[in-house]
Amino acid sequence: MNQVSIHPLIDDGNNTASENHDFCGGVLQCLCTNNKVEVSVNSQSSHNHACGCTKCWKPADATFSIISVVPRDKVSISKHQGKLHIVDEYALIQRYACRDCGVHMFGRIENKSHPFYGLDFIHTELSPQSGWSKVKFAAFVSSIIEGGTPPHKMSLIRNRLRELGLEPYDCLSPELMDVISIHAAKKAGIITE
Numbered sequence: 420m421n422q423v424s425i426h427p428l429i430d431d432g433n434n435t436a437s438e439n440h441d442f443c444g445g446v447l448q449c450l451c452t453n454n455k456v457e458v459s460v461n462s463q464s465s466h467n468h469a470c471g472c473t474k475c476w477k478p479a480d481a482t483f484s485i486i487s488v489v490p491r492d493k494v495s496i497s498k499h500q501g502k503l504h505i506v507d508e509y510a511l512i513q514r515y516a517c518r519d520c521g522v523h524m525f526g527r528i529e530n531k532s533h534p535f536y537g538l539d540f541i542h543t544e545l546s547p548q549s550g551w552s553k554v555k556f557a558a559f560v561s562s563i564i565e566g567g568t569p570p571h572k573m574s575l576i577r578n579r580l581r582e583l584g585l586e587p588y589d590c591l592s593p594e595l596m597d598v599i600s601i602h603a604a605k606k607a608g609i610i611t612e
């Protein structure tokens with residue numbers, strides 16, 4: 420066995436199983452046994468990806484998190500809001516985590532001039548519903564070194580990601596990097612639409 424673990428939910432290569440194009444959201448639940456924090460999401464997720472950064476929440480046995488975005492006006496806290504706190508008030512993405520189990524329930528950008536303003540970051544694996552969009556690429560792959568992965572394992576991991584159909588990028592996907600540059604070019608008056 421020369422396989423490396425990416426995330427328990429995608430290691431079996433079955434990440435495509437449940438995506439449903441008519442799916443329009445569900446509930447995210449924290450991992451507490453009692454008094455679970457619940458967040459309602461009334462939208463399908465977009466840009467679902469594996470993220471290797473050190474800031475996104477992931478289960479203990481995962482090398483990557485699984486994270487996607489939804490419109491912020493489709494996200495509401497439905498149970499036990501009082502258990503939530505912001506992990507880092509100074510981070511670009513303010514991640515709201517459960518004080519008791521540590522799970523990040525959603526991440527929000529408050530800077531109105533950021534290209535991703537209006538989108539909240541969520542972990543669809545916290546939802547008992549199935550039908551969420553599948554994981555489509557891997558971002559911030561080199562960052563797993565900052566999380567403790569030995570550098571000599573990087574080519575094995577990038578190869579495994581490709582084998583799983585998840586193109587590895589060391590920042591975001593080309594599509595999302597284009598969104599960032601289009602936003603910057605518009606702001607600078609280089610392009611108009």
Ligand SMILES: N[C@@H](CCC(=O)N[C@@H](CSCO)C(=O)NCC(=O)O)C(=O)O
Pocket residue numbers: 470471472473474475486510511512513540558559562563565
């Ligand atoms: N090497 C750093 C990278 C952290 C980072 O920039 N993460 C990205 C992606 S998170 C979701 O895809 C980011 O946008 N972060 C903003 C923030 O976290 O506020 C590391 O690994 O820590």
Ligand SMILES: [Zn+2]
Pocket residue numbers: 449450451455456517518519520521522
């Ligand atoms: Zn909890």
Ligand SMILES: [Zn+2]
Pocket residue numbers: 470471472473474475484486559
């Ligand atoms: Zn991340």
